[in-house]
Amino acid sequence: MSTSGKLTGKVAIITGSAAGIGRASCLLFAQQGATVAAVDCDADGNAKLLEEIRGVGGSAEVFTADVASAGDVDRVVQQVLSKWQRVDILFNNAGIVPGKKVHTLTEDEWDRAFAINVKSMYLFSRAVVPSFLQQGGGVILNTSSTTALRVAPDRALYTATKGAVLSLTKSMAVDYAADNIRVNCLCPGTTDTPSLRARLSAGGSTEEMTEKFIARQPLRRLGTSEEMAQAALYLVSDDASFVTGSAFQIDGGMSL
Amino acid sequence: MQMEGKVAVVTGGATGIGEASARKLCELGARVAILDRSAETGQATVAALEKSGYTASYFPCDVSIESQVKAAIAATVARYGGLHVLVSNAGIQRYGDVVTTTPELWDETMAVHVKGCFHATKYAIPAMLACGGGAIVIVASVQSFTAVNNSVAYVAAKHALLGITRAIALDFASRNIRANCVCPGAIDTPMLRATADRTGSPQQMLEGIGRMHALGRIGRPQEVANAIAFLASDEASFITGTSLLVDGGLLVPTGGMGFQESGIGTGGKE
Numbered sequence: 001m002s003t004s005g006k007l008t009g010k011v012a013i014i015t016g017s018a019a020g021i022g023r024a025s026c027l028l029f030a031q032q033g034a035t036v037a038a039v040d041c042d043a044d045g046n047a048k049l050l051e052e053i054r055g056v057g058g059s060a061e062v063f064t065a066d067v068a069s070a071g072d073v074d075r076v077v078q079q080v081l082s083k084w085q086r087v088d089i090l091f092n093n094a095g096i097v098p099g100k101k102v103h104t105l106t107e108d109e110w111d112r113a114f115a116i117n118v119k120s121m122y123l124f125s126r127a128v129v130p131s132f133l134q135q136g137g138g139v140i141l142n143t144s145s146t147t148a149l150r151v152a153p154d155r156a157l158y159t160a161t162k163g164a165v166l167s168l169t170k171s172m173a174v175d176y177a178a179d180n181i182r183v184n185c186l187c188p189g190t191t192d193t194p195s196l197r198a199r200l201s202a203g204g205s206t207e208e209m210t211e212k213f214i215a216r217q218p219l220r221r222l223g224t225s226e227e228m229a230q231a232a233l234y235l236v237s238d239d240a241s242f243v244t245g246s247a248f249q250i251d252g253g254m255s256l
Numbered sequence: 257m258q259m260e261g262k263v264a265v266v267t268g269g270a271t272g273i274g275e276a277s278a279r280k281l282c283e284l285g286a287r288v289a290i291l292d293r294s295a296e297t298g299q300a301t302v303a304a305l306e307k308s309g310y311t312a313s314y315f316p317c318d319v320s321i322e323s324q325v326k327a328a329i330a331a332t333v334a335r336y337g338g339l340h341v342l343v344s345n346a347g348i349q350r351y352g353d354v355v356t357t358t359p360e361l362w363d364e365t366m367a368v369h370v371k372g373c374f375h376a377t378k379y380a381i382p383a384m385l386a387c388g389g390g391a392i393v394i395v396a397s398v399q400s401f402t403a404v405n406n407s408v409a410y411v412a413a414k415h416a417l418l419g420i421t422r423a424i425a426l427d428f429a430s431r432n433i434r435a436n437c438v439c440p441g442a443i444d445t446p447m448l449r450a451t452a453d454r455t456g457s458p459q460q461m462l463e464g465i466g467r468m469h470a471l472g473r474i475g476r477p478q479e480v481a482n483a484i485a486f487l488a489s490d491e492a493s494f495i496t497g498t499s500l501l502v503d504g505g506l507l508v509p510t511g512g513m514g515f516q517e518s519g520i521g522t523g524g525k526e
Contacts, residue, residue, distance in 0.1 A: 174509045177470030189494070218429030223494040230491035239486065242441070242479035244471060245508035246501040253497040256426045 005033030006237040011084045013037045013077070013128065015067050015120065016094030018045025020193030021143065021186075024225035025091060025232045030058030032233060034089065037080045038062045067094045067120035068112075077127035086135060089236045090128045092121040093143040097195060098157045105157055117161035121168060129181070137180030139236045142169050144185040146251040166247055173245030182244040184235045189251025190216075191223040218253030257489045260285035263336040264488070265329060267319050267376050268346030270297035272445030273395055273484075276477035277343050280485045282310035286341065289332035291317035291325070291376075293346075319346045319372030320364075329379040339383035341488045344373045345395040347413075349447050354408045362409045369413035373420055381424075381433060389432025391488045394421050395480070396437040398503050418499060425497030434496040436487045441503030442466070442474040468513050470505025 012029050016022035017038035023045075030036045030053045038060055040046045046062035053060040061083065065072035080087055095117045098109055121142055132138030145162035147155055169185040176183060190196065190213050200209040214220060231250045234240055249255060264281045268274040269290030278288045282305050290312060292298040298314040305312040313335060315328040333339055350365045352358075373394055384390030397414040404411065417437060424435035442448055442465045452458035452465075466473040483502045486492055501507060 170508045173505050174470050177505050178472060182471075218426055219434075219494065219496060220430055227491075227494040231486075231495065234483075234486045234491070239482040240479075240502075241482075242471065242475040242502050242504045243483065243500070245505040246503075248500055249498040250492075250495045251498075252494050253425050253429045256422050256497040 008033030010034045010088040012089035014091040015039045018042035021225045021228040022093040024229035028229040036060040068115035073123040090140045118164045140183040142185040144187050146187045146189045150255040170245050184246045187249040189254040262286040262340040264341035265289045266343040267291045270301045273477045273480045274345040276481035277484045280481040287311040287336050290314050291328045293318045320367035325375035338387040340390045342380040342392045344376045365409035370416045392435040393484045393487045394437040396439045436498045438483045439501045440480045441506035
């Protein structure tokens with residue numbers, strides 16, 4: 001598609017690709033010349049994404065996988081490597097947003113959130129970093145959250161997982177800096193995604209809930225997935241060559 | 257990312273990060289006004305940009321003097337018909353601890369960094385509002401979060417810039433003005449070179465400074481300019497009040513890279 005895009009010639013693995021920030025990033029990265037390996041548990045959503053990327057001349061493959069399963073993750077990375085012989089970008093974006101306070105959370109809910117939001121990043125990084133080391137470098141981007149820096153009520157588990165992502169990002173940034181691997185995280189604020197819409201409609205009046213969310217935004221609106229994707233593009237591109245270990249807040253001023 | 261039709265002011269735009277930012281914004285299509293104390297370097301930078309086919313102007317300006325900032329921004333608006341982007345970058349490096357720092361040195365440092373940013377934003381914002389909005393990028397520092405030895409005025413000034421960024425972001429969010437800051441680590445600029453030259457062995461010092469960064473090197477002005485351009489662009493439309501570290505991982509490791517290098521911080525490494 002693009003021969004002069006910011007990501008021309010790069011192979012990018014993006015998890016949580018079927019919706020929201022992941023989907024928008026797959027489209028933008030492909031538009032910027034990357035070959036995209038889109039990973040999600042939602043095969044239908046991924047099929048639609050693939051159609052859309054190919055429809056505009058982009059290059060992509062989709063992979064149905066449970067990001068918390070080591071077997072699935074290793075299989076996906078193996079397939080990516082055998083198909084394209086390289087991987088340049090890993091965007092660990094898959095995540096869920098559990099609610100509740102700690103005394104009402106079940107152990108299963110706790111374990112599931114950490115498996116999807118945190119362990120998946122370990123599994124994918126473990127599978128991809130050896131290729132980065134062999135190739136002489138690479139870029140990892142993890143989706144944390146602005147709530148990792150300024151907490152929100154009824155999000156103890158979610159916030160804990162995103163805090164873990166922040167620390168994981170910084171640790172990996174230091175561990176691999178000498179190997180030319182940059183590791184950063186995105187800290188999105190409230191973003192208009194299918195995941196948010198589901199939460200809004202679950203809370204009774206969608207309009208009332210939406211207004212509540214917007215009320216805490218100095219910019220007086222929610223963010224869009226496309227805006228998050230633009231920040232992701234910046235961080236994974238060579239434009240950000242001196243940026244590693246950073247937590248980039250894209251939150252409409254929500255944390256001010 | 258493009259800036260076609262946009263007008264940008266870069267304070268301290270004659271050299272270093274300011275110069276690189278002016279060039280980057282020009283490359284993206286903006287018309288750029290360089291405000292700087294030094295007429296010689298300011299004019300040379302503009303001449304170089306014009307030689308590359310870009311539209312740029314030099315306006316003499318000491319950002320610490322309100323009337324000069326007011327006049328330079330008014331002249332920019334008069335010449336280019338508006339203002340959409342401000343890169344508040346002007347800064348000076350000064351040394352001293354709180355006892356050895358004279359009130360004059362304290363005032364000079366604060367005047368350029370803090371009051372200079374106040375003046376630039378004070379006069380840029382009304383011009384931006386007249387254009388329907390705009391984006392401000394303030395050049396802060398890793399020293400907005402941490403301290404280095406013998407630099408109390410500089411450290412305090414850079415901390416203050418973080419506060420200015422957040423306050424402006426909040427005050428003007430509803431009026432379509434975004435304000436963010438970039439926080440560079442050590443960058444290969446004339447200012448850093450001047451610091452290195454104060455020592456007996458500048459090259460050794462620069463290498464030592466490079467090793468403090470996880471990436472093992474000092475940054476290039478263009479790498480900071482890339483971050484500034486992104487934050488100033490419409491692609492960053494949901495980003496306000498943020499500070500973006502462009503520091504090669506300088507602030508990440510506990511105890512700094514020296515601690516890691518010494519072996520104490522690498523306990524357990526296979």
